[in-house]
Amino acid sequence: MSPAPVHCLSLHDLTSAEVQERLVADGLRPAHTRALWRALHADLETDLGGREDFLPPLRRWVAEHVGRDVTLDNPALTLGVSSTDGLTHKMLLRLGDGQEIETVIMGYPGRFTACLSTQAGCAMGCVFCATGQMGFVRHLRPGEIVSQVLQAQRQLRSRGEPGLRNLVLMGMGEPLHNYDAVMQALRILTDPRGPHLGPSRITVSTVGVVPGIRRFAAEKQPYNLAVSLHAATDAEREALVPINRRWPLAELLDACREYSVSTGRRVLFGWTLIAGCNDTPEQARQVAALLRGMAAHVNLIPLNPTSGYGGRTTDLAAAGQFRAILQEAGLPCTVRQRRGVDVAAGCGQLRAGGPPGL
Numbered sequence: 001m002s003p004a005p006v007h008c009l010s011l012h013d014l015t016s017a018e019v020q021e022r023l024v025a026d027g028l029r030p031a032h033t034r035a036l037w038r039a040l041h042a043d044l045e046t047d048l049g050g051r052e053d054f055l056p057p058l059r060r061w062v063a064e065h066v067g068r069d070v071t072l073d074n075p076a077l078t079l080g081v082s083s084t085d086g087l088t089h090k091m092l093l094r095l096g097d098g099q100e101i102e103t104v105i106m107g108y109p110g111r112f113t114a115c116l117s118t119q120a121g122c123a124m125g126c127v128f129c130a131t132g133q134m135g136f137v138r139h140l141r142p143g144e145i146v147s148q149v150l151q152a153q154r155q156l157r158s159r160g161e162p163g164l165r166n167l168v169l170m171g172m173g174e175p176l177h178n179y180d181a182v183m184q185a186l187r188i189l190t191d192p193r194g195p196h197l198g199p200s201r202i203t204v205s206t207v208g209v210v211p212g213i214r215r216f217a218a219e220k221q222p223y224n225l226a227v228s229l230h231a232a233t234d235a236e237r238e239a240l241v242p243i244n245r246r247w248p249l250a251e252l253l254d255a256c257r258e259y260s261v262s263t264g265r266r267v268l269f270g271w272t273l274i275a276g277c278n279d280t281p282e283q284a285r286q287v288a289a290l291l292r293g294m295a296a297h298v299n300l301i302p303l304n305p306t307s308g309y310g311g312r313t314t315d316l317a318a319a320g321q322f323r324a325i326l327q328e329a330g331l332p333c334t335v336r337q338r339r340g341v342d343v344a345a346g347c348g349q350l351r352a353g354g355p356p357g358l
């Protein structure tokens with residue numbers, strides 16, 4: 001079978017309805033679609049040519065089309081590393097055009113969560129983030145996002161573990177900068193006939209792409225929204241998150257309120273704690289005032305080290321004090337457990353081809 005051209009249609013880019021449309025147009029029946037979809041998304045198949053259970057018309061279709069005008073997304077696992085506590089596993093995946101992305105599997109008691117990438121690199125340039133430090137390369141297609149979940153499921157299955165329960169789109173890239181591909185991937189991943197992940201167990205994060213948040217709200221997307229805040233004044237936020245110049249805090253918070261009102265859900269705010277930069281009691285009081293009256297939860301994330309940023313992480317006592325101030329102000333707040341830092345799989349540490357060290 002000759003290699004498929006890079007631009008040809010990937011079956012992993014399609015919802016089950018779209019796969020059916022394609023197969024029916026080629027003269028096949030809905031039963032063939034169900035078998036194909038099951039092979040891709042339940043059996044995690046990477047080689048449709050070897051499926052002996054396919055009926056002859058479907059086998060002929062596979063032989064005629066796959067690898068010619070139709071392809072599959074099956075990124076090569078070029079590196080897999082586990083943290084020393086064994087709870088975090090980072091996969092380096094090579095895409096069809098050679099670009100590399102990272103996906104992280106995090107184990108919790110009785111459940112697993114995957115952190116997915118949505119772009120190769122990132123255009124947002126957050127100063128403390130390894131992906132931002134590498135710059136933007138390209139958007140991922142829906143199939144390239146879906147295939148990270150399938151690859152994670154293969155890993156878990158090979159270890160006899162239960163499948164993924166939660167997804168967070170907090171890996172490489174800004175999900176709302178690649179809105180259409182991300183939403184198509186989530187339609188595929190929540191399809192009851194396919195991977196069937198629960199929408200309420202999926203969190204889409206953004207550093208504050210306001211038009212994307214407004215669209216997410218207007219479309220009443222059934223997923224959770226996480227917004228990386230990091231500062232409570234425009235001047236401080238601009239120093240950490242350059243896109244704050246384009247969409248300042250007032251606009252960002254208006255869009256968050258719109259989301260909360262239109263979906264009835266709270267917004268999850270992320271706050272990376274950087275010692276001496278954004279972790280003082282005064283800054284905690286400012287953020288409490290900023291979010292007053294909004295259905296919100298604040299996740300405090302002690303900074304993880306990256307080679308391109310000299311900031312230091314906040315110690316646990318200061319993080320606890322910051323949290324206490326928010327809680328006293330009636331704002332639910334947690335300090336995120338640091339995970340996978342020893343294999344550069346923590347928040348803000350993902351970078352294509354990044355070594356286990358930094």
Ligand code: SF4
Nearest residue numbers: 122124126129132173
């Ligand atoms: S924190 Fe997110 S949005 Fe910011 S540069 Fe890193 S990947 Fe991009």
